Amino acid sequence: MRTALAALSVAGLIGLLAASGCINGVSVDSSPQDSAASAPPARAHKVAVQNIKPAIPVAGDVLIAGGADASNQSIAAAEFFDPSSGQFLPTGTAASSRAAAAAEALSPTQVLLAGGFSGTATIKNFSLDLEGSVLAGAETFDETTGAFSPVAEMTTPRMGFTATELNNGKVLVAGGLDNRDNVLDTAELYDPVARKFVAVAGAMSDRRMFDTATLLLSGKVLITGGAINLSGDTTNSADLYDPASNSFTPAIFPMDHQRAAHTATLFTTGPMAGKVLITGGVGGSSFFFKDSSAELYDPASQEFTLLPSFMNEPRSMHTATLLDDGDVLIAGGFSGTVAVTGGMLSGASGLISNSAETFDPNTGDFTCVGGFNNDTLRCNQSMTIARAAHTATLLATGPTPHRVLIAGGIGAADPAAHGVELNSAELFNPAGGGSFTATAAMSAAHALHTATLLH
Structure with missing residues (x-):
């Protein structure tokens, strides 16, 4: 399939613009090729012998x-980070290359990997060309063997969707973009x-892609926002999925x-236990406006309350991670705006962030890691490199x-x-204000x- 999209989904648009060098006007060599010396893996990892077998995680x-990857091509490669050695080790290769896919850990040793886009993406004359297809296929990764195994396909091809493991062990897959350029309001289990x-019989109240899905303490799933089409329109609506009735109800x-x-981000303990912190993103109609605001969802009242304290800078395609002390780490992201005029991409400007901040549920305040810069009116640089469309994972061992x-x-x-796809990684240590x-x-x-x- 070859499809040309006049405007892309929020995350894909910003990310691929950055990757294609269409954001900002200065070209800078920015390849982050880390040169750390290799070290042998620790613990009980079974390592490849003469590169015949993949390394196996624990x-x-x-x-x-x-x-x-760096050529704007979706890839099937997989690797894992070993906290005890600080190294990444290549493991088995997936059956399909996937970008903007979804993954969810399954008990006890399986990971579900589903959907996504397989192919290449380029921007020409303010139009995004996707050479490839949106996938319905899915597979599981077995951490005991390092191998991927195909499972039955999804009922609908999807990219830019959410996947949420429910308390009953099933995984709710919702929204996304299909292979006919339709943003979806459907879901499946x-x-x-x-x-x-x-397939889940009922639909959500809105079409959504690059939205969020959060498993609440009640076992229900809160689904918020998202892009509703490829013309630059977003939504402030929300839905609740109830596993007991297998249905959606508008918030x-x-x-x-x-x-x-x-x-x-769901707070599991503390003064905001059970509530959900919503941060940043972009929104608008035919214009993706940058946003530094945050709001709090209360499941008891189903109300969203805009917080009086804003983030120290706008962020989208950033990450938010609940730390062990109850604070939330908000890292990186894109700070800019993207315009769509007459169904065509007409401009983009902004910065990729190399800063981070934390949210304290006790005070309701956002605090820059490394302090605030009064000259730039942004957080000081604290990350080792500016990045968006990255991942953030709280470590549990090692x-x-x-x-x-x-x-x-x-x-x-x-x-x-100009942004490029990165092979670098970094660790955030919350001690002493964070570094x-x-x-x-x-x-x-x-x-x-x-x-x-991995479990």
């Missing part, structure tokens, strides 16, 4: 799968026992802002517990430079990829 490692997908109240490529692995994405050493330290490089560049903490 519980506590982080699986990095798929995404787009993956049953890991039957190894197949079954009583919408979000205060229209958002896509935003984040949603010598670096409580730390967050930030991997891949689109970025550059200079936030104003970032580069890890060894990944074996391949990954952006719009998946990262999964």
